[in-house]
Amino acid sequence: MGVTKTDFMRGMQCPKMLWLDAHKKEERIIPPEVQERLDKGNEFGDGAMGMFGPYKETTTLKENGWLDYATMLEKTKAWIEDGTEVICEASFSNYGNYCAVDILRKVEGGYDIYEVKDAPQVEEQFIKDVGFQRYLALRCGVKINRCFIVYHGEDENNPYVAEEVTTKAKEYSRWVDENIWRLAKIKKQEDEPNIQPGEQCNCPYECWYEKYCKKPN
Ligand code: SF4
Secondary structure (H helix, E strand, C coil): CCEHHHHHHHHCCHHHHHHHHHCCHCCCCCCCHHHHHHHHHHHHHHHHHHHHHEEEEEEEECCCCCCCCHHHHHHHHHHHCCCCCCEHHHHHEEEEEEEEEEEEEEEECEEEEEEECCCCCCHHHHHHHHHHHHHHHHHHCCCCEEEEEEEEEECCCCCCEEEEEEEHHHHHHHHHHHHHHHHHHHCCCCCCCCCCHHHHHHHCCCCCCCHHCCCCC
């Protein structure tokens, strides 16, 4: 596979992080509280799927428990063709680069993208995520109208709050185009990038390879 949305975001933080994910994943150490937060975020995302009523979800697992990307791509294509109103985990691939859109909603003349985040407000990093999704969906021939972030509002009875971020997402789509092919090469290369720990190790996210990168040679 080429560059996924996660690859891209991690590679833009530090190209070595992307390379380690692809070649030495066993070296990462995910703190338990981070794992807990990731699991909780998944629950919030599952709950958001129904925010526009009935939906179809592409998520398909292989026998070994891994995501079956090929089937998810096929389902997305078929459901776009048959006019399905709301597709969750809508999957797109272009030259091997891949992403899944949390919620793809059919609107007049195209589709809106909704990226769901279990966070109390919209953060810049989330809009970059959407920029990546918009970029790939467009390259797959899907007309994208507007982009939204769904964040965790204060009303626990209805916590899904959508904020439009279309203008910035468009800017980030251009930024994705400028960087995705460079990152694809780094992901595939045999040699580990020679990058020393620095400010990038905690910004915007704490890197899970710090122990590996900081161990004495
Ligand atoms: S610890 Fe720092 S240098 Fe090492 S992969 Fe992570 S961000 Fe890059």
